[in-house]
Structure formats: structure tokens, C-alpha cells
Amino acid sequence: MERQKILIVEDDADISALLVKIMEGAGYQVRQAFSGTEALFCMERELPGCVLLDLMLPGMTGEEVLEQIRQEQKKEMPVLILSAKVSVQDKVKLLRLGADDYITKPFDPEEVIARVEAAMRRYTKEAQNMEAEQEVFRYKNLSLYPQSRKVEVSGIELPLTMHEYDILYLLIQNPQKVYSREHLYEQVWKGGYYGEDNTVNVHVSNLRKKIQKADKEESYIKTVWGIGFKLE
Known part of the structure; x- marks a missing residue:
């Protein structure tokens, strides 16, 4: 069975390397992007199964990348936000922009894996339901x-x-x-x-x-x- 692909969008090399280690250890294929522009370019070449997206990126912010994914490119995959911001207002804004979940830094490796797995299960089930509904x-x-x-x-x-x-x-x-x-x-x-x-x-x-x-x-x-x- 082909391993599912994760795109990690994080400009901090150490955090990005840690996330790569976590997700590869959980059996995923991982690709890295260190800016919003690079992330969008990666998604144009190959659509990942899930995106882990940091908010504080050079150039385009994480919010802008999220808007590009959902509103302009209309891509359908789970997007989980990584951020040290913990206010309710920040979380609500991102969820309304189309984020599927929110992981607060510093994070626990098991929590990251569990949230990614849960988000991907939801999308898989929704895709199956849509496919079934399309039968006519x-x-x-x-x-x-x-x-x-x-x-x-x-x-x-x-x-x-x-x-x-x-x-x-x-x-x-x-x-x-x-x-x-x-x-x-x-x-x-x-x-x-x-x-x-x-x-x-x-x-x-x-x-x-x-x-x-x-x-x-x-x-x-x-x-x-x-x-x-x-x-x-």
C-alpha cells in the first residue's frame, strides 16, 4: 500500500526536521516547504494527503497560504495549523478560513500524529460519501x-x-x-x-x-x- 503524503510548511529548520522525524516514524511520506510560495508550488506539482502549516512564514503568511488553498485553488485536503498563538479569536479565524485543526506549539509528537490521522479519516469518509452520492x-x-x-x-x-x-x-x-x-x-x-x-x-x-x-x-x-x- 502506498504511503500517504504529508506536506510540512515550516520555516524553522529544527521544527521542520522534528516534524519530518515524527511523521516518517508514523509511516508517512513527507515533503518540506520553508515558505508559503514554496508550499503552493509543491501542491501544484503533487497534491498531498495532508498539510501541516505554520503561521509565521517569510513572505506569505500561513493565513494567506490557507486562503490560497481553500478560496482560490479550492484544494480539498486536511490543513492543520501549527502556531504558538493560543487565543480563541485566532483559532476561530483560522477555522473559518478553512483550517481543519489547530496544533499549539510546543507540541507533543503523539498529539500531532493523532490529529493528522483523525483529520485524514474525516476526509477519507467524506470523499467516500461523495463518491457514493455521485452514483446515479x-x-x-x-x-x-x-x-x-x-x-x-x-x-x-x-x-x-x-x-x-x-x-x-x-x-x-x-x-x-x-x-x-x-x-x-x-x-x-x-x-x-x-x-x-x-x-x-x-x-x-x-x-x-x-x-x-x-x-x-x-x-x-x-x-x-x-x-x-x-x-x-
Whole structure:
């Protein structure tokens, strides 16, 4: 497994060397920058997994570097501030600028590692959630979002019941497949199907009406007589 990359932005050579030792000892790849300009240049060449950013830098300040990262370059990675400043006002300002955490100098090596790991876990989880949310099934003017269980037709969100959504979710995954009433019932209601049960028909009818109300120009659910339903 490739080691995650950390960019340390610290103009004090001794502190920078200490941070390199700490982070490499924790299994990270480390790159150093000794000014804000050098840090931004490094990030243009290779995006790190996390940034440890000192505030008191020559030239550009840490605050200015943070603003560049978040507001102008819109880079998404954890940025942890290193500073001897401890006032609440300073911390609040930096958090509002886009910092993810704040490590006060002098620092404990274990605290640095723990805060970096926690920040990177949060970003990994958020990235996974975003990736999952981006999954979408589309059919004609209909869009179904599995992560949020949201369905839209021509941009209008449909107020579907749980079972209506589950039926549509099955149909849209394989639009050419005909799903029998028995199969739909067993998958959606998780029980045995009895031929006289009209439950599936009622829910499909309600689902069809809701979709057609949002898009009167298209037909979406086709009844295949004697078998079941499919998208059309």
C-alpha cells in the first residue's frame, strides 16, 4: 500500500526536521516547504494527503497560504495549523478560513500524529460519501440517487413511499428486464408471494401516476401482461 503524503510548511529548520522525524516514524511520506510560495508550488506539482502549516512564514503568511488553498485553488485536503498563538479569536479565524485543526506549539509528537490521522479519516469518509452520492441511475428524464434514496423527474423530486422507491430501484437497474409480480414482492416486501395479492399492482400504479404527473410527455413503466413490469 502506498504511503500517504504529508506536506510540512515550516520555516524553522529544527521544527521542520522534528516534524519530518515524527511523521516518517508514523509511516508517512513527507515533503518540506520553508515558505508559503514554496508550499503552493509543491501542491501544484503533487497534491498531498495532508498539510501541516505554520503561521509565521517569510513572505506569505500561513493565513494567506490557507486562503490560497481553500478560496482560490479550492484544494480539498486536511490543513492543520501549527502556531504558538493560543487565543480563541485566532483559532476561530483560522477555522473559518478553512483550517481543519489547530496544533499549539510546543507540541507533543503523539498529539500531532493523532490529529493528522483523525483529520485524514474525516476526509477519507467524506470523499467516500461523495463518491457514493455521485452514483446515479438515469432513465429518460428520471434520476435515482441510491445514497439519499432521492428520485427526480425533470429536476422535480418525487414524494415516493419506501416501497415505491424500492420497486423503481429494481426496475431502473435493468431497464430491459421484465420483473414478475412474484419477484418484485419477494425483493421489496421480503416475504412469500400469493397470486391473489394485489399489493404489487397497487404500488406500481401509484408509482406510475407520480412519475407521469411530473412528466406527462413520457411513459416510464410498462405492464407486460401475464408476466409483470419493466421500464419502457
